[in-house]
Amino acid sequence: MAYDASNLPDVSGLTVGIVGGTGDQGRGLAYRFARAGQAVLIGSRSAERAARSAAEIASSPGLPVGASIGGAANEEIARRSDVVVIAVPWDGHASIVGTLAEPLAGKIVVDCVNPLGFDKHGPYALAVEEGSAAQQAAALLPQSRVCAAFNHVSAPLLVDPQIDRIELDVLICTEERELVGIVGALAARIPGMRGIYAGRLRNAHQIEALTANLIAINKRYQAHAGIRVTDL
Amino acid sequence: MAYDASNLPDVSGLTVGIVGGTGDQGRGLAYRFARAGQAVLIGSRSAERAARSAAEIASSPGLPVGASIGGAANEEIARRSDVVVIAVPWDGHASIVGTLAEPLAGKIVVDCVNPLGFDKHGPYALAVEEGSAAQQAAALLPQSRVCAAFNHVSAPLLVDPQIDRIELDVLICTEERELVGIVGALAARIPGMRGIYAGRLRNAHQIEALTANLIAINKRYQAHAGIRVTDL
Secondary structure: OOOOHHHOOOOOOOEEEEEOOOOHHHHHHHHHHHHOOOEEEEEEOOHHHHHHHHHHHHOOOOOOOOOOEEEEEHHHHHHHOOEEEEOOOHHHHHHHHHOOOOOOOOOEEEEOOOOEEEEOOEEEEOOOOOOOHHHHHHHHOOOOEEEEOOOOOOHHHHHOOOOOOOOEEEEEEOOOHHHHHHHHHHHHOOOOEEEEEOOOHHHOHHHHHHHHHHHHHHHHHOOOOEEEEEOO | OOOOHHHOOOOOOOEEEEEOOOOHHHHHHHHHHHHOOOEEEEEEOOHHHHHHHHHHHHOOOOOOOOOOEEEEEHHHHHHHOOEEEEOOOHHHHHHHHHOOOOOOOOOEEEEOOOOEEEEOOEEEEOOOOOOOHHHHHHHHOOOOEEEEOOOOOOHHHHHOOOOOOOOEEEEEEOOOHHHHHHHHHHHHOOOOEEEEEOOOHHHOHHHHHHHHHHHHHHHHHOOOOEEEEEOO
């Protein structure tokens, strides 16, 4: 029952699509997955912007020979990917995800969006009618296999080619045990990361909201904070 | 700005009171603080129960010679302590805390209560009108200095005298920078722990709610999970 990295499924053949792949978080995750040898497709509302972003990532240092990185409109990359990461800004989340129900049917969808507001006192968690961004995605994508994950990975660390290891745990909220294996295996392809089951989707809100705390930590300690689960 | 354990205030002379000190979490924290050499006062609605619990802790293995552990009614220990930990069950939180406004005036109050519900799918976060248990305490104790902390420490680890180190970070939510030092120094007296500033009280809800995720993690991985903040 303990966490066991030797027990993970082989996900090396899966194509990972990133909806909102031109944003900081999306580009960072795309770079790390490509660097790990995963085929990656960058999605954007603009196919042209997606292609440009894919070309930029393809020319980044540290990628393996033959790295496969493409870019296209969100709908097309959703259709062509096995696992699709939702990495759009929160204020576009419902509208963008809502248009992708058909191409995302049957796919594994990983929502890493954090609904946060900002004022003069810094970040705070926004209330979400469905409970969380991940639950909103699950409601909009009834034929997809939705989980929350990669909520706490720091974009500046992801995109920095000098950084080899990113020491943190990817907390995965899902109703499906099999997703923990697949998404956890994807997380584990990034050196330093583990994917840990962290409860059902109804407990995704506080995972997303915790990003407000991590931003406060980053500010106070001049850090790029992540979360590691102890005793695992 | 980085976390620096050498920079913490000297809190060795402070008396720590535990309101609800006869529960698992309260007894565990009382034992760890006493073991670290802190004077500890156990509080309960029943002075007799508090005294019995104090006597039990005083006879536990691992305490330093001359350990100071007393027990009395919640109101009395609130009055006699410098720092008071609120460790009552959530369903008694408002009523118990509400009666202590006067004895807790001017004191540092550390709320470690997690408002959780349980059903056949396990634990989930409860909505709290004030936002969080800590904010409810702050509203009920307008003359106290309230923070949220020690939400994630596992009672079975705390009470086990065989365990020397508990590897986790105590996330501290507060409006007052000085409290981070004092409460962080108390946390750091327990070997393996650090006290980390984790944002304002308005971001305490997700710290409390995250306990639902930790319980899910504990169940899946047969662990006593805690949180460590990386890159600090």
